[in-house]
Amino acid sequence: MTDTKSGDDKTLSVNAKKTLTLKRPGSDQGTVRQNFSHGRTKAVVVETKKRKFTRPDERSEAPAAPAAPKPQAAKPARPAPAARPATPQRPRPQQPQRSGVVLNELSRDEMEARRRALQDSKVREAEERKRAEEDAKRRAVEEEQRRKEREESARRQAEEEARLKAEAEARAKAEEEARKRAPEPEPQQAQPTPPPADDDDDRKGRSAGHAPKRGAPVKPEVPTRPAPKPKGADQRRRGKLTLNSALSDDDSRGRSLSSMRRRQEKFRRAQSQEPREKIAREVVLPETITIQELAQRMAERAVDVVKYFMKQGQMMKPGDVIDADTAELVAVEFGHTVKRVSESDVEEGLFDIQDNPDDLKPRPPVVTIMGHVDHGKTSLLDSIRKANVVSGEAGGITQHIGAYQVEQDGQTITFIDTPGHAAFTAMRARGAQATDIAILVVAADDSVMPQTIESINHAKAAGVPIIVAINKIDKPEANAQKVRTELLQHEVFVESMGGEVQDVEVSAIKGTNLDALLEAIILQAEILELKANPDRTAEGVVVEAKLDKGRGSVATVLVQAGTLKTGDIIVAGNEWGRVRALVNERGQQLKEAGPSTPVEILGLQGTPQAGDRFAVVENEAQAREISEYRQRVAREKAVARQAGQRGSLEQMMSQLQTSGLKEFPLIIKGDVQGSIEAIVAALDKLGTDEVRARVVHSGAGAITESDISLAETSEAAIIGFNVRANKQARDAAEQSGIEIRYYNIIYDLIDDIKAAMSGLLSPERRETFLGNAEILEVFNITKVGKVAGCRVTEGKVERGAGVRLIRDNVVIHEGKLKTLKRFKDEVSEVSGGQECGMAFENYEDIRAGDVIEAFRVEHVQRTL
CATH class of the missing domain: 3.40.50.300 (P-loop containing nucleotide triphosphate hydrolases)
Structure with a gap:
């Protein structure tokens, strides 16, 4: 029996034969196809229960006679909507029977929803069927393309094999003809060779991915490979490697004769363990050298040198630096001779050149x-x-x-x-x-x-x-x-x-x-x-040096010997340069400057120190070498000096804790090197055990932005002596809050720094005696504590002053007065001979006969 509903109509059909099934009465079954990722689908059986709705007037009446069915096809089993495949469409629960109209409306809404769900499922099934057909077509096209590519690859491989086979046959014929034309080799040079494998089989085996079979029967149509020729003097190195020689198995590129000899000699040496003959060398040793460099100069292995140090009980690495004495011991131990040189040798012949007395002229x-x-x-x-x-x-x-x-x-x-x-x-x-x-x-x-x-x-x-x-x-x-x-x-x-x-x-x-x-x-x-030789290379002393904004580094020098000319390459202290101009004290440019002539030199790479000696050298390479050596020595001295001043971290911390040394950091920029040197020397003399000036940086030239950055990092003040800061430096100083002090008289500079350093000194504690008072009696007052009745025997006692309690000439307490009363009134001070009442702050162990000493403490600012 099938129950079919459509709108408000209701039709019952009674079948003549009713089959027995396990399906529950009043339910429909359907299948829903679920879609998953990667194109997978799954069919799920869904069972839909149906609820029969009746009108109220049909309950009491008998069921009506079955009417003739409408010419309407039975509806198939409806699948559930795809959005909720596992949940069947259920009608709303039956409401209380208020009226037949409400039930009819609910029934129509339910039927309309089911009809829409059925249409949606049909549309989705059509889309899925269309998508599956498109996927199948695309897979078929791709498969066809892959099949064509495989056929093309197989065709190219076959062509390649045919070409290789043809080349092999042509090469075999050529070799056969060459062997026929060549004279018969002597019997003692003939060597039996194993029958070679077929080239074609070898290549087929290689193309199939496995090794060729050696010893396979040779095909009659392929000629046998000729025996390899003996390696004579003319075939030791027969040309470069080509494609034909690589494809042929003829081993024409063997090891050279020298390589074989070296190999045999190495093997023989390893068997007999005989040491290689040592070659004594002259090893040039500078002041410091690394172990690796020493081994290279001795033509030894660095490992052997390290082993030597290990035998001496020292664990060293090839990159470690050793001094010249240690390097000399190692070189002598390895059987070499040593020649010691010093880095200062680059300065040999630079100064104090001996002149011929005949060449000297008055100066x-x-x-x-x-x-x-x-x-x-x-x-x-x-x-x-x-x-x-x-x-x-x-x-x-x-x-x-x-x-x-x-x-x-x-x-x-x-x-x-x-x-x-x-x-x-x-x-x-x-x-x-x-x-x-x-x-x-x-x-x-x-x-x-x-x-x-x-x-x-x-x-x-x-x-x-x-x-x-x-x-x-x-x-x-x-x-x-x-x-x-x-x-x-x-x-x-x-x-x-x-x-x-x-x-x-x-x-x-x-x-x-x-x-x-x-x-x-x-x-x-x-x-x-006084005499000097004007016809030699010039040398002299730098009197003063400064950094000029328009001209660069300018050095005032005094030529002591020789003649200094424009274009000469000079070395002055740590700096070098080519003389671009010579200017006298009147501003006139000179072509040359003889002995005892003071001139300004333009063209130095940097600003030398006042007092440095200068000399003319031959070329730029020598000048650069001397300058780099002097700069390196200066850096090493500075590092050693800082290390000596700084010491270890523990020493520095203990020194700060014990001494309490305070530092006043400064950055000093001046117009010339001599002024800076004088300022630094004067500031060093100002220092004491408690405070000292620390010059973070000093240099000649204007105050720049980098000086401001350094001052900000080191929290230093900037001192400008006869120089000014440029606009960028002024803006950076204003933004960072760095103070720049300008001076042009060294008196004022020293006085200001002295006053500033005095502010770092801790004030001096000065104590002034006020008077003594004797305790006559001790009173216990409620809410106040113990109060001493005293008589001032000497001086006076002030409220708020410091007091000491003395018992048997021993100070047992030091503090302040909490109250000072005369009769019942608080007073500011009590003069000598008068009686008063006194109480201490946070102390009550007072007795009759004790002496109270009053004093005033003042802190006085100290100066250097």
Whole structure:
């Protein structure tokens, strides 16, 4: 019996024969095809239950007679929707029977939903069927393409095999003809050979992927391969490897005769264990060398050298560096001779070249003006030169070395003006070393001062004669005789006092006796007989060096021997360069500069240090080699110095904990190297055990952006001496909050740094005694504690002052007063002879008879 519903109609069909099945009554079965990934599908059987809906008026009545069925095909089993394949479509649960109209509407909605689901499933099945047909067509096309590719590959392989076979046959015929034409080989050279395998079989075996069968029966149509020819002298190396020779099995590229001999010799040596004959070499050893380099110079294996060290109890690696003494021991142990060389040999023949006495010619004297600050050295030189140098110096004091030339009676004199300030000690020492005569300027109204004594010591250390110029004799308080007398204390004996030192009374302002001073200089130069060879390579000393923004590194040098020319390649200290220009003190360019001539040099690669010696070398390679050697030595010294100052981490931490040393980091930029050197030396003298200035970086030239970055990293202050910061540096300093201090007088710079370093000093604790009070009686007061009734016996007692409790002349407590009362009122102080009440903060162990000492503590700022 089948129940079919369509809209509001209902038809019952009764079959004559009813088959017995296990299917539940009132249910439909259908199949749903599920789609999975990679084109897989699966058919699932779905059972749908049906619920019969009746109208209320049909319940009490008997079932109506079956009506004739409509001409409508029975509906097939409906599959469930694809979205929910496992869940059958179920109608809503039956609501309470309110009216027949509601039930009919529910039934129509349900039937409409089922009809839509059936249509959707049919559409999906059609799409899936279409997609499956397209996949099948595509697979068929791909399979056809693969089949064609296989056929094409097989065809090409067959053609290749046929070509190879034809080539093999042609080669065999050619060899057969050549063998027939060649003479018969001698019997002793003939060697029996095994029958070779067939080429075609070999190739077929190789093409099939397995090795060819050796010993297979030879086909009659393929000629046998000829026996390999003996390796004679003409076939040792028969040309390069070609395709034909590679395809043929004729081994024509065998090992060479030399290779076979070497192999046999190596095998024989290994069998007999006989050592190779050693070749004694001369090994050149520098100051330091690596083990690998030493082994290469000895023509030994580095492993053998390492083994030697292991036998001596040292674990070394080929890259380890050893000194020249150790390398010499190793080389001698291995049977070699040693030649020691030093890296400083690159400087041999650079300075102090011996001249032929016949080539020497007179040269101008080099005169250095020395003395105490503000004694008139530069003013005296101005009067001699008839120029005004003092006005160009900040504060009226000389802070640079100036070099000038003056002519007197047809003779040239070179003057070097040195600063007199205490900070420029190194400049005065350099000036004394580079000079022939020293003029000691002493003010007649000021007499001998500390820097005067220091100048005397420099001149004596350099071994140069001294001429005393007693300046400022035009002043009313001038006393030249006092100057001569005080000079006796420092072993300077002037001629008027029975000595050999010339003295001249001069006045730089009035120009008095300047000619007499110049005549004294010329007389002293004649006594010294100053000579030099102008026809050799130049050498001399760097008087001053600076970094000019427009001209680069500029060095003021004094030529001591030879002639310096434009285009010469020179080495000055750690720097080298080609001389681009020579400029004298008047700004004129020179072609060359002879002995005793001060000039400015342009063209150096970097800024040398003041006091460095310079010399002319042959070529750039030598100059670069000497410069690199000196820079390396300078770096090693700096590293060693820092390591000595720094020590280990434990030592540094313990030193900080014990000493409490505070550092004031500074970055110093100046206009010339001499000023920087003087500033650094002066700052070193300011240091104490508690605080010191640490120069992070110093250099000549303007303040740059890299200086700002360094200051920010090291938290240092920047000091500019006669230099300024560029715009980028100023912007970076403003952004980073770095202070840049500018100075042009060294007095102000030293005073400011001294004041700043004084701020790092911990203040001094100073204690002031106020008075004593004796405890007469101790009272116990509620909510207050113990209060001492006292009488002030000495001085006074102030509220808030520090107090000490003394019992039997022993201090048992130190603290502050909590309260100070006279009668019942709080008072600020109690004078001597009066009674008062006192209580301590956080202390109550007081007894009658104890003494209270009052004192005041003050913290006083210290200065260097």
